Amino acid sequence: MQDSLDSESPWKASADRQTEREAKRVAVLRTAARAFNEMGYHNTSLDDIARRLNVTKPTIYYYVRNKEEILFECVRIGLEMLDEASNDVSGHDGSTYDELIAVMRKYAEIVTMDFGMCVIRVGEEPLTEESRRTLRSLKRSIDRKFRRLIERGIEEGSIAPCDPKIAAFTVAGALSWIARWYQPNGGLSAHDIAGQCIDLLMNGLGKAASSGDGRPPT
Template sequence: MSESPWKSSTDRRNEREEKRIAVLRTAAQAFNEVGYYNTSLDDIARRLNVTKPTIYYYIKNKEEILFECVRIGLERLDSASNDVIGHGGSAYEELVAVMTAYVGVVTMDFGMCVIRVGEEPLTEESRRTLRALKRRIDLKFRSLIERGVAEGSITACDPKIAAFTLSGALSWIARWYQPDGALDADAVAQQSIALLLNGLRPR
């Protein structure tokens, strides 16, 4: 029997999803570089060498693109923290691992979009969905800090304030980090985390 020239439904779905992610990633790059309001669907289409109607095959409108970009970024932050939590060691060691993973995500396209653009241009309903994801990530920071204080690997502190301070400082990296700069993401993560956890005072 000859092989069919038509792809299976599974292959077609996978191909469509790959192209959809390519649209979203290209949009995230544009949003990060020139801003959400300065990016049009025509701009995204030109970057992909396709027509604007092609974009509509994969996404409904620009707001949906931003929602998906931020959602993917937040889910990757959540997933990255899940990957390193619960593998043994002290809460302090796990916190360092989570912070390192956090920097790894916010210095990439979708994670950077979470910080540089965020959910403000979206509807209230979309913002609520994304804020629920943010709370989930924040609670992981707080939980690790609380556990560290209890076991003595982290100094006594207010876990809420500590979590906000750490995640806020790490998030800001996305605003100034340049992939082609002198330091790669790993070096930026190591130096930033050391500074946040050890301070500037000589020991």
């Protein structure tokens, strides 16, 4: 009885209001990330973001304090998505080799999405030293996970012996670069690009794999 009375109130329950506010805040951030990715951070004003959302600038200020906070949140969300990519695939039955490929696939997918793309296209550079420090520690966590997977793969014998630090950066670099050149309406889907890029990283550009002697034909 109490419940049904509550649900008929013209005022939303506090929890609902909170959820709605959070959804709108994410919409502001996502629209901003898209604008930053398309036009650049410094060429995007809060007015541009408000216009894209069909609201006024004061409405934006209800959800965020300023442009710096928006960028910080966009990059933080993107980095947390990338950081969680490895959690989502861990614990499955495949080899470390398969697990690495699954994490790479997730990573490539995320950098073609609004927040992930913002990490690469804009990044933390325009922010204060304190904000950058927070975001850089998230980056280190992502890097550590890649390194550990590669280390385990080397121990397991499925990854070629190499310096895990350089291998992790090589993988992250190639996959992150997708965010720089990928065009959502281009000829190639994000899924296909990821697949081909990962194939090149795992098997190499040289024809060594197919000739079987570890050296290209001369």
